[in-house]
Amino acid sequence: MSEINAEQVAHLANLARIALTDEEIEHLTKELAQIMHAVEQVSEVATPDVPPTNHPIPLKNVFRDDVVGHTLTVDEALSGAPESDGSRFVVSAILGEEQ
Amino acid sequence: MARAELMDFDAALELFEPVIGLEVHVELNTKTKMFSAAPNPANAEFHVADPNTLVTPVCLGLPGSLPVVNGQAVRYSISLGLALGCEIAPSSRFARKNYFYPDLAKNYQISQYDEPIAFDGSVEVELENGRSFTVPIERAHMEEDAGKLTHVGGSTGRIQGAEYSLVDYNRAGVPLVEIVTRPIIGAEADAPALARAYVATIRDIVRSLGISEARMERGNLRCDANVSLRPRGQEKLGTRTETKNVNSMRSVERAVRYEIQRQAAILAKGGSIIQETRHWHEDTGTTSAGRPKSDADDYRYFPEPDLLPVVPTRELIEELRASLPEPPAARRRRLKDEWGFTDLEFKDVVNGGLLAEVTETIAAGASPAAARKWWTGELTRVANAEGRDAAELATPAQVAELAALIESGVLTDRLARQVLEGVAAGEGSPQQIVEARGLSVVSDDGALISAIDDALASQPDVLAKIRDGKVQAAGAVIGAVMKAMHGKADAARVRELVLERAQG
Numbered sequence: 001m002s003e004i005n006a007e008q009v010a011h012l013a014n015l016a017r018i019a020l021t022d023e024e025i026e027h028l029t030k031e032l033a034q035i036m037h038a039v040e041q042v043s044e045v046a047t048p049d050v051p052p053t054n055h056p057i058p059l060k061n062v063f064r065d066d067v068v069g070h071t072l073t074v075d076e077a078l079s080g081a082p083e084s085d086g087s088r089f090v091v092s093a094i095l096g097e098e099q
Numbered sequence: 100m101a102r103a104e105l106m107d108f109d110a111a112l113e114l115f116e117p118v119i120g121l122e123v124h125v126e127l128n129t130k131t132k133m134f135s136a137a138p139n140p141a142n143a144e145f146h147v148a149d150p151n152t153l154v155t156p157v158c159l160g161l162p163g164s165l166p167v168v169n170g171q172a173v174r175y176s177i178s179l180g181l182a183l184g185c186e187i188a189p190s191s192r193f194a195r196k197n198y199f200y201p202d203l204a205k206n207y208q209i210s211q212y213d214e215p216i217a218f219d220g221s222v223e224v225e226l227e228n229g230r231s232f233t234v235p236i237e238r239a240h241m242e243e244d245a246g247k248l249t250h251v252g253g254s255t256g257r258i259q260g261a262e263y264s265l266v267d268y269n270r271a272g273v274p275l276v277e278i279v280t281r282p283i284i285g286a287e288a289d290a291p292a293l294a295r296a297y298v299a300t301i302r303d304i305v306r307s308l309g310i311s312e313a314r315m316e317r318g319n320l321r322c323d324a325n326v327s328l329r330p331r332g333q334e335k336l337g338t339r340t341e342t343k344n345v346n347s348m349r350s351v352e353r354a355v356r357y358e359i360q361r362q363a364a365i366l367a368k369g370g371s372i373i374q375e376t377r378h379w380h381e382d383t384g385t386t387s388a389g390r391p392k393s394d395a396d397d398y399r400y401f402p403e404p405d406l407l408p409v410v411p412t413r414e415l416i417e418e419l420r421a422s423l424p425e426p427p428a429a430r431r432r433r434l435k436d437e438w439g440f441t442d443l444e445f446k447d448v449v450n451g452g453l454l455a456e457v458t459e460t461i462a463a464g465a466s467p468a469a470a471r472k473w474w475t476g477e478l479t480r481v482a483n484a485e486g487r488d489a490a491e492l493a494t495p496a497q498v499a500e501l502a503a504l505i506e507s508g509v510l511t512d513r514l515a516r517q518v519l520e521g522v523a524a525g526e527g528s529p530q531q532i533v534e535a536r537g538l539s540v541v542s543d544d545g546a547l548i549s550a551i552d553d554a555l556a557s558q559p560d561v562l563a564k565i566r567d568g569k570v571q572a573a574g575a576v577i578g579a580v581m582k583a584m585h586g587k588a589d590a591a592r593v594r595e596l597v598l599e600r601a602q603g
Contacts, residue, residue, distance in 0.1 A: 087151060089265065091265075093263055
């Protein structure tokens with residue numbers, strides 16, 4: 001597995017819209033590298049005959065019936081919003097583009 | 100914004116070979132959303148709703164809420180996959196596509212990445228000029244739609260310069276199937292028409308399956324068009340752009356054509372194409388640069404830990420396969436016979452992308468002739484004049500209602516055109532418009548007779564001619580009466596009465 005570098009950390013921070021100082025980037029680069037090395041140990045036991053795990057619990061096909069259930073009222077929906085116009089969430093000017 | 104330089108379309112094709120790829124998003128019309136029991140606004144029952152009233156904690160990504168897959172959406176997706184000639188994955192899973200934008204409150208979209216529900220299919224598409232293409236389908240995967248943002252403030256109302264944005268999460272979590280083609284090579288000058296015909300075919304397929312309202316103007320069906328050019332003789336594909344926000348079939352064709360002309364002008368000058376998304380502007384018929392296309396890496400896809408794999412049983416797949424509607428080509432042959440249309444009449448319907456409209460109008464009670472006449476006639480004429488799709492103007496049920504009003508003598512063709520104008524303007528059902536606008540035919544003979552007597556009295560020479568047996572002279576009187584009745588009379592009945600009164 002490749003080493004993680006400061007540039008990658010800065011890129012990830014940008015994707016997550018987190019402002020980091022150079023010091024924080026340096027610090028996180030070291031921490032993330034350690035975490036990656038720790039996780040990497042899985043590859044020592046993950047031989048080709050071990051299928052990757054999709055989910056820790058061996059269940060499949062858990063479906064819901066297509067039946068309308070309880071919904072929130074608009075007041076409930078907006079109750080945790082820092083700002084709203086009474087029916088919609090207000091978010092600050094959006095930089096960048098829709099996905 | 101400077102208008103991009105374009106190369107003449109034919110000149111562009113002499114130098115370059117166009118390659119297109121199409122991504123079509125289909126909103127499923129299940130009762131509830133993909134991962135929550137909230138009502139689905141893509142279902143006709145819940146079209147009209149105030150903002151943020153079709154939401155649950157799952158739609159809002161509230162802490163502790165967990166998604167559960169809608170079984171019906173899975174069945175619909177499998178049916179669609181089968182109709183597209185795809186393999187159905189023996190095991191399929193969901194993935195998180197991470198991005199930071201408030202149209203989804205979770206900061207990720209639940210989609211499918213490495214294990215889509217359906218893959219490796221193909222769709223037969225017929226063009227207006229009779230050519231037919233096999234469009235290769237790479238995959239069809241399940242995902243959730245995002246909420247709707249309204250940008251407020253700023254000079255343009257567009258994203259740039261907005262002061263703030265309003266978010267409505269009603270659409271967040273609506274079940275979507277994204278159908279992705281492989282690169283389509285060899286369409287040459289037909290590439291724009293093929294893109295349009297392909298979207299029309301997908302629309303017909305999902306409608307015949309009954310799994311989506313498939314109305315483009317409502318966003319039930321959305322198309323992203325990838326276009327690239329490669330110099331003649333070159334093997335390697337050129338750099339592509341992805342044009343988004345293409346919301347009518349007509350626009351799909353125009354957008355592909357525009358990108359071919361725009362890219363050709365750049366390449367011919369020795370420039371290079373930037374891999375980016377582009378926004379389609381319906382009003383100007385142009386595209387403008389959006390964001391640079393991020394790598395799939397930037398979405399940091401990983402398996403969705405909150406959901407379990409979907410492992411369709413063979414029995415389920417076979418059950419769904421058995422209940423598929425007949426394939427489009429066979430269906431077209433059967434319908435043409437059933438309706439008794441000539442080749443030309445049928446071609447008008449198919450080429451206009453109106454097969455689903457006509458089918459549904461007939462199912463709603465109209466005669467085949469009436470359904471064809473209104474869709475390929477007046478509605479197509481108005482749609483062309485307004486630069487819209489005929490399907491946006493009226494629903495099959497409305498056209499069937501109109502045909503019934505004509506059949507029962509309430510409307511003449513002329514009045515029916517006025518009613519259609521009202522329908523297209525969203526004034527209500529034909530019956531409501533007839534009442535609101537006072538458009539019904541005057542069937543009260545008393546009113547007609549009084550107008551006829553007036554007309555005959557003012558044209559004694561005509562009266563004399565009719566009495567001499569020159570029945571064709573009655574035309575002048577009929578015209579005067581129709582005018583007096585503001586066209587709201589049945590001309591045949593007026594003629595009968597004119598002759599009767601003239602003899603009297």
